[in-house]
Amino acid sequence: MNPTERRELIATYRDGLLNDVVPFWMRHCVDREHGGFTMSLDRDGTVIDTDKGVWQQCRFTWLLGELYNNVQPRNEWLALARHGIDFIDRHGFDPADGRMWFHLTRDGRPIRKRRYAFSESFAAIAYGEFAKATGEDEYARKAEACFRRFLDHNRNPQGVQPKFTDVRPTRGIGFPMITINTAQELRDSIDLPDADAIIDGAIEDIRRYHLKPDIQCVMETVALDGGLIDHFDGRTLNPGHAIEGAWFIMAEGRHRGDASLIRLGCEMLDWMWRRGWDQQYGGMLYFVDVNGLPVQEYWHDMKFWWPHNETIIATLMAYQLTGDAKYSDWHRQVHDWSYEHFPDTEHGEWYGYLHRDGRISVPLKGNLWKGPFHLPRMQLTCWRTLGNGLDM
């Protein structure tokens, strides 16, 4: 990566963030009548569903706080973060048990709560950035409380009927991954006191249970003891998800100056790039079977926006941390494929859902699952990674 390429990449990420993605959402998703954000947008920003996903309320609020705290203290970002926080405060929580909802009506009435508790992790980072931006302790306390509830509920769910019997208990990589990232965010925003110990525990869980050096693979779902579950669900890999975990761990290594963590993250990336990169059409496959068997999930070979965001971050970070040209090659491959297929050159932002060959499956910009998170986080993270003065 020569200086010109580096300058061009910085411009792509920074300008994409500040001139395209953030303005797209600020222009289209803010609900001035009922508060919060309507995130289900057609390609031109038209609202196609007024319901509000709690994940996206929290994630956009986090992003706004993150921009305010780390890019520039713009009043409009802080005001909009407060707009998000107010809606979460008013409508995000079930007073009956303190847990968070997953899906709300436009005016904040609850539609659905999930068995798991990921809304809480996204609320935690939103409150954390807002506490940092405002200096208001109340939000730091809320951030920590949400994070503790996220940990507690996922470790020991109370009051929910489990989806499965106890015949074949499993552990998923999502919980330790999100634990790492949430603790990292809260360490930065509210000085969470035991962040390092929590991160150590989550990394150890991933290492012990999900990493399989003998087959060079990061398993998404394993038995409680880490054993391979030779059924559809146990064999199904989510390479983009594991690669997201890889950069959380690389970032931890960078933060601590711990080369062994950087090696661990790079190894996860190496294994899952090889399993997830589509040799035929390019791009990252969504699901693949660990043994190359057919996958049960229908959308297994589609190209979703977010695994590409996460792979762009991970490959760039691996290159920055190791200087290994393999990673700048991979970064170039996934960056180019993504920028060739995902951006909507007419209305801005990215499409979310492509077919395997890169054709658009649906043109929408947002829904319960897609909002201003993975893409702007990628843009911000890559801009910051490239802008740190290292010769990329």
Place this chain on the structure above:
Amino acid sequence: MNPTERRELIATYRDGLLNDVVPFWMRHCVDREHGGFTMSLDRDGTVIDTDKGVWQQCRFTWLLGELYNNVQPRNEWLALARHGIDFIDRHGFDPADGRMWFHLTRDGRPIRKRRYAFSESFAAIAYGEFAKATGEDEYARKAEACFRRFLDHNRNPQGVQPKFTDVRPTRGIGFPMITINTAQELRDSIDLPDADAIIDGAIEDIRRYHLKPDIQCVMETVALDGGLIDHFDGRTLNPGHAIEGAWFIMAEGRHRGDASLIRLGCEMLDWMWRRGWDQQYGGMLYFVDVNGLPVQEYWHDMKFWWPHNETIIATLMAYQLTGDAKYSDWHRQVHDWSYEHFPDTEHGEWYGYLHRDGRISVPLKGNLWKGPFHLPRMQLTCWRTLGNGLDM
């Protein structure tokens, strides 16, 4: 449709059923060690997951009984139906509440029960055919008990945490549709006394709540009063599903000699053919939005085997019942598209999951959702429809 075409179609359906599909499953799915059927098969019949879906245990057992009772009293079919019934008897039910499981291990330990109760409807028709085949009253009683439990649980679920709050209650077309078909099957197999009244009620529910003549549409999910729910889930149509419902109602009209029911079924077919038939690539789209907006479900534009099976039946039945050449044209279109894309000419049976343009997405023949049901039911139903002496 001239006599030659008719003879060719009969041969296609009959020979496909008796020489391809039924032997494929008999050869590959019978578990002689633990009982029941392992239905998760790769394209060549290799078992790729030993778990057992309860729907498929029941559906194959139903098919075997149906063949024995209506095609030929072959001992091998009856013996295999008994093999299925024994497994369902031993492992299908949760002794704690009498409800059925959804997903079992190979040796019959429970993995998952669903909030809803469709396993019970498929068990009912399996028991019903087996009662008819053997004359053993015990199974007739079980058939009826399963059907009553299906009705009771879906009308008034007990002991399950609902997926959604009561803020936006909905009704789905699946319950009345399966009610009709199960009652029809049990009327035939065990002389279910109140079948006609139950069917009347279910058809009335579909007519009152799901049919929208003003927009010429059958809604999959509506408000309790039948109102359109202008959100992703409420706008999402499943044309192949509605068309399956259409032929259940046409079949009822044929059975009763009731022209108004035949008209109703044809109308449902007319509306949903126009919404579901893919003008660009041919075949039936899986999901479409009632207003043409983007759909949230990722696999919306894939071509699944079963909507094609149901549309082949419905168009043929409509033609048989009305003589309208439009229906024989549609039947020819969907039949030809299906037979061009779904059959595995090397290993037999059909692929289940194609991309929009007809390319194969996964080559598997069975999983928790796909087993010997929609395809052989289509073959049998169309063969019987064509073989009734009418000039098709």
